[in-house]
Amino acid sequence: MMVSSSVKTPVTVIGGFLGAGKTTYLNRLLRSDSGRYAVLVNDFGAVNIDAALIAAHDGETMTLANGCVCCSIGSGFLDTLGRILDDGTTFDHIIIEASGVGDPWRIAEIALVEPSLRLNAVIVLADASRIVTLLDDSRVGDTVRGQFERADLVLLTKVDLLDRVAVDSARSTVSALRPGVAVVETTEHTLPGLPDGAFRPASRFAATDADLTDHEHDFRRWSYSRSGAFDLDALADAFKALPPQLLRLKGACRIADEAMPLLLQMVGQDWALTAMPDGMAAEHDILLVGVGTDALPDTSALDAILDAALISPTSVTTADINRRQTAFTL
Structure with a gap:
């Protein structure tokens, strides 16, 4: 049966600085049976998928037993996304992991200009035990701060490692970066599923291949x-x-x-x-x-x-x- 061209595949981009917990979150989503996902990641080495879940692996793409696929971005984000879209396979959702030092919004922009895609949300993970220190760090503070500028949802991770005062400090710091953004406190065992599409981008921006691949020049x-x-x-x-x-x-x-x-x-x-x-x-x-x-x-x-x-x-x-x-x- 031919799928109507009006049907758009939702795209969620997951960002966050190095060590924030993106891999843990991706694993939670991949092991879920709630949807058929196409997941684009920076490298398979960082996504530890249970061997029993992998149905086939050709070096660039893992086909998973639950119907999902996990693709390595490899040489270029747009090339990998293009292969997913041209394959003809229907997915409930496309999930893209941004680089730990990249701007997730620069990746999310492609969903605004590609007719077959719909931007669902930009989710940024923040390590509650480190976010305040990272933002005060003159070497990486601007990079970390920039990751939150277009976030629709922030997952404050590792809150079980801190007392309430420290968690509140981390939460208020994140809220100050992105006033009004939804902040969800999480642990490794209480990570949520994907949002249901309630988020909407405020405006449209053009995306170029150069913008999407030059995340790590600093x-x-x-x-x-x-x-x-x-x-x-x-x-x-x-x-x-x-x-x-x-x-x-x-x-x-x-x-x-x-x-x-x-x-x-x-x-x-x-x-x-x-x-x-x-x-x-x-x-x-x-x-x-x-x-x-x-x-x-x-x-x-x-x-x-x-x-x-x-x-x-x-x-x-x-x-x-x-x-x-x-x-x-x-």
Whole structure:
């Protein structure tokens, strides 16, 4: 049966700074049976989908058992979106994850000018434990502030980690950024579904491919790949020595006496090592990818800090790092 051209597919864009919880929210939506979604993400390495849910995976697109698909944005947002629209498959909703340092509105604009799409909402996640500090940070404050300018809904995440005074402070800070915006306090286990389309954009803006792909010109990436393992105590000291310009670090991390590499998640000075989730096998002993401000020190200086924590340091060439770094992307 041919679908009427008047039927528009709703689009929701999810934004938020590095570590705000976008991946956790996407996983909640993907595991829901409430709709058939097409989800466009920056990289599969950051979306840990249960292996049992994946029906097929060709490297660019995951077909999921619940009828959803999850596509890597890869070389360009517009190219990936075009493939979804040209495929002819009908979806209840298209969900797009903006880069952690990008402006979600620049992506949302395409739904205003593409006749087959309807902008449903721009949802921005804010880490309640960090949002006040991030906004006061001269290096990233403007970037974070800009993500809220067109938000329709703010999910204030990780509120269970704070007392009521701190949560209220974070909430009032967000409300001051975007007066009148709906703010929902959430935990990892109480994330809401998608809004029902009650939000409406205030105006229309033209979107260009250049606008949608140039989100990270003020940020630098760093890849670190080694064989061997870290001494845990020495690694903790190394993390303290990393410069404040490093905003995020993530990837496979082998620790001495551990049978398998663990998943490292580091945001600011907060870090944790956990078991690799189902569906994310570690192919290397140590493979970390970081993102920092444009003032991030030279990679050799960063490498030296972590090298000091290695038990059995082994040199790896730049070509090795470039070949392997696709396993994890922030």
